[in-house]
Amino acid sequence: MNHHPSPHPASPLLNFCPPSLPARSYFDEAWFLQEQKNIWAKNWAYVGRANDFKPMTMRRLSVAGQNIILIKDRDGAITSFHNTCRHRGSELCTVAERPLNSRLVSCPYHQWSYDFSGNLVRTPFVSTTDDFVKEDHSLFPVHVKDWNGCVFVCLADTPPDFAGVPDVGLSVFDNWPMKDLVTGHTMVKELDCNWKIFWENFSECLHCPGIHPELCDMVPLYGQGIMSPTEAIDWTPDTTPPERTLKQGARSWTMNGEACGPEFPDLSDDQRKAGYLFATLLPTMFIVAHVDYVRVVSLTPLGPERTELKAEWLFPAATLNADGFNLANVTQFASIVMLQDGAACEMNQRGLKSAKFENGTLMPQEFEVFKFHEWIRKHLGSNGKPEAGQ
DSSP, X not given: OOOOOOOOTTOOSOSSOOEEEEGGGGTOHHHHHHHIIIIITTSOEEEEEGGGSOTXXXXXXXXXXXXXXXXXXXXXXXXXXXXXXXXXXXXXXXXXXXXXXXXXXXXXXXXXXXXXXXXXXXXXXXXXXXXXXXXXXXXXXXXXXXXXXXXXXEOSSSOOOGGGSSTTOTTTTTTSOGGGOEEEXXXXXXXXXXXXXXXXXXXXXXTHHHHOXXXXXXXXXXXXXXXXXXXSTTOOTTSOOOSOSSOTXXXXXXXXXXXXXXXXXXXXXXXXXXXXXXXXXXXXXXXXXXXXXXXXXXXXXXXXXXXXXXXXXXXXXXXXXXXXXXXXXXXXXXXXXXXXHHHHHHHHHHHHTOTTOOEEEOOGGXXXXXXXXXXXXXXXXXXXXXXXXX
């Protein structure tokens, strides 16, 4: 039995050991469908970088099991709608992405056409009667938000205030030129695990010493199984924080620890000393910004036990185009870490299927996991259980 002194009252550590979500919440089809309905369809979902959408294109996407389209006009404005024609429900876009040759979106079935605001403009080949009003047959809109060059959609009729989505506030990346960064590399990996397991793994560092040797070498604090000095058992507000977060001589999360190009000029001294800054936007993504590049990591639930993990590395265009730029030196480091996380999540998923395992128990250091579970329970209602009959 481990006996430790009580943590300081200001410590984030839990003072009790609560039960985790039930095991079936990670593989039960009814539970998954309820999450799609009450979490993924009612919150903002990340769908890509604005500058990766070509002007005058239409893109087909799936969000919370719903088929939607994203349209970008010549001026860069982005709108989104359900991918269904108001005539008889045909898909408007049948491919992943296609160019638009005019300012109209035409249904490939009967050629009903809509402007980029979703208004019905043309109904060729048919006669109409007095009871048919074009204004009543606009496309079903989907809310769109561009934050720091990242595009989000929300299927809810009334979306949540986006100001409350980034866990550390809307201004967290103001010192980074986020909108101007371009995608230098993308990694997509399908994981055999429930999406919540990935977030749980992200929310604690107890696994770091056993799973992430490279990361623990880069960030020595992680080697202690904690993500912040405040998580130490003996922490008090008077504890002197470490002067730097990264290992001696390292500037960024790269294989050699060196910055891959010029550092962003507007960063504060504290941001440079830290070497990285995380922001989490549940349920869809997290962003980690370094002194020289930014990484965007997003999740898409594919089923109760399948999740798509996508990582995008963002750079200044000048860095990408510089002579001698070594992309692999940047991408290999985080790829190693994410693949280690993926394997750990899949291991966790397999163990949850034991007929004997009903739920786990969270330790005081897993306060962020507990907060995530409470967030899930809040969205699902009924004490965090699927509704009856679902």
